[in-house]
Amino acid sequence: MTTSFRARESVSAPIPEVFSPTVSAKKAQSQLWVKARFDKIVSGCEILADLATIVAAVLCAYFAYHSLQLGKRIQYSPTAVLGVAFAFACVGVWLLERNGAYRRDSSLLRVKETERVLRVSSQVFLAAFSITFFTSYLLSRWMIVFAFLLVPVFLIAEKQFLIRAIRALHIRGYGMRKVVLYGAGPTGRRIFSVLVRSPKLGLDPIAIVDDELARIGTTIFESSYRPRRSAAVLAGPLTQELLWQYDAEMVVIADPSISRDRFSEIAKEAIAADAAISFVPQHFAPSDYWINYMNLDGLLLASFEGPKSRSSYDYSKRFVDLALSLALLLLTAPLLLFIALIIRITSSGPALFVQQRVGQNGKLFMLYKLRTMHTDAPPYAYSPKTSADPRITPFGQFLRRTSLDELPQLLNVIKGEMSLVGPRPEMPFIVEQYNWLQRQRLQVKPGITGLWQLSADRNFLMHENIEYDLYYIRNRNFSMDLAILLHTFVFAARGV
Structure with missing residues (x-):
């Protein structure tokens, strides 16, 4: 970033707060350190939070089992209870990781996160319930049932809290990358909406640029039903100076029909401004839902398959x-x-x-x-x-x-x-x-x-x-x- 920042000194653009003389060098260095490691810090905190949450849910299940006096009242020592709870937690976190819970991506309106929690809870429940039939270890089935009911509730609530915490950190400038979108058509509007609703991505759409006169000056909202966040469409072209002005760290080309020449021009400006580039493929294949790829002696062949019967x-x-x-x-x-x-x-x-x-x-x-x-x-x-x-x-x-x-x-x-x-x-x-x-x-x-x-x-x-x-x-x-x-x-x- 040092080279690109020297180049920006000749442009009459606002100096980013992190380089402002009013901000101490120690604070600036701290923010940069956190920003560089933000994803790893968040993933680590999420894993620890999941471990603690599952342990808490299993302990609550144990106390509920004893309070309601259901079935045979099996007494456990405190060490045994904590051991069972920690074993549940380790298996649960491992399964969550295997299901991609700690990847940095958009989770389809948080439904995918909930689906992961429910699926993993079911898998752990079936495994724990099986233990009671095939081993001599006395593990109360009622306690397992209570844990199965409480773990998803606790995890879903915890993840909602984490999302709010991540959003609060982003508001304070931690872990957020400033994004400029090119293209205010349907694809651009949808990407803007997804980025706003997915704080885990850490991508902040600060500006939208378009060359089409009919779109310039219009306002794009997060949603017509939830217009909490909006952005005005700026007139193109997207230039190095504009990216410097907004201190952009990423350019998203959100126009699938863009010409190759225009794509090259925008990419050149983004590289000059030291901004990363992302784009939507021209041939729309939504997340490769039914696209399979075959390597034919170095040639990549894509084939379409319809939905399979279940x-x-x-x-x-x-x-x-x-x-x-x-x-x-x-x-x-x-x-x-x-x-x-x-x-x-x-x-x-x-x-x-x-x-x-x-x-x-x-x-x-x-x-x-x-x-x-x-x-x-x-x-x-x-x-x-x-x-x-x-x-x-x-x-x-x-x-x-x-x-x-x-x-x-x-x-x-x-x-x-x-x-x-x-x-x-x-x-x-x-x-x-x-x-x-x-x-x-x-x-x-x-x-x-x-x-x-x-x-x-x-x-x-x-x-x-x-x-x-x-x-x-x-x-x-x-x-x-x-x-x-x-x-x-x-x-x-x-x-x-």
């Missing part, structure tokens, strides 16, 4: 869908009747809205919803992007914020037309416009909730958020389904 998972999921939907429908029946009455009182027309949608393999079905729009609204049109749409009734705004309007779709799940978790079903006129990649959404049953609903990117059309659906379709399992359901309840409770 018969055992699908049959088991159908059983769970049916059981949960019947239970939820019985529990929410009084609430549904009450909401239907309010809809009839506050606006003219039926309480139930029925609309044709496209399901698995392109099969048409009738989807049920509680009516949230006026009856004179077109029945088949693009869904409202915001709750301020004039087509939505005042009470309908509340129903949409809390997702209560989706409850009648439990009937669709019972009928086998939908699942609790999956890609959202769309209307036929939208599906007719699908390209080959978007049609992969139709390979599985549509769901009441999914990653798209949790993304807060509902200002985009569902099929424009294709990476969420493709990720789910390829990686679907019970742990992910449960994680999505848990996040959905939190999402609905917040009313966003």
Whole structure:
């Protein structure tokens, strides 16, 4: 950084605080030392926190087991209890590491982190439960059950606290790299949103540059539903001087259609400003979801494979869908009747809205919803992007914020037309416009909730958020389904 900083002295740009004369040399040196090792420090703290959290959860499980006096009351010495708790913790942390929990990446709306915790907890539970059958060591099964229930809760809460702590450190300037985005199109907007929502990445999008006149001066928000963070689009070109002005450490070329010459120009400016370069590939293959690579005598050949059938998972999921939907429908029946009455009182027309949608393999079905729009609204049109749409009734705004309007779709799940978790079903006129990649959404049953609903990117059309659906379709399992359901309840409770 020394060479690049000397070059910056001739530019009339604000001097970074770390080099300001008002900041002591010791503080500047400390900040640079922490910044260089921030990722390792955070990973180490996260591992220690996970160890302590699992130990605490197992100890709480032990005390709960003794307090409730369930089963045979097996007495353990304090040393034995701590030994069991530490063994649980070591195995749990090892499995978390094997599942990529300590990698620095975006975790798909934190659902992936929750899914990891649930999967690892299940693996440790099965291993511990097996010990009680195949060894003579007296380990209470009730204690294992309590630990299985408490460990995920403790870990999820701890990781939420760590995310807040990391964000607080970033605000104070620790471990954050300043990023300038080039390209304010759909890809650039999505990258901006992901970087803002993923503090673990440590990448701060401080500016967005674009050469297209129609985009210059517009404002990009983190989300239309959560506009907590925004950035104005600056006029291009992206130059070395502009990168120096913002003290940028990374340039992200977020325009997949950029020409090779323009790419080379931006790369040249970034290198001159001593900034790292990242870019989105031109041929859109979302995280290589179904792309396999073959080496043909030095030539890399990419092949596309569709989603694979998972018969055992699908049959088991159908059983769970049916059981949960019947239970939820019985529990929410009084609430549904009450909401239907309010809809009839506050606006003219039926309480139930029925609309044709496209399901698995392109099969048409009738989807049920509680009516949230006026009856004179077109029945088949693009869904409202915001709750301020004039087509939505005042009470309908509340129903949409809390997702209560989706409850009648439990009937669709019972009928086998939908699942609790999956890609959202769309209307036929939208599906007719699908390209080959978007049609992969139709390979599985549509769901009441999914990653798209949790993304807060509902200002985009569902099929424009294709990476969420493709990720789910390829990686679907019970742990992910449960994680999505848990996040959905939190999402609905917040009313966003």
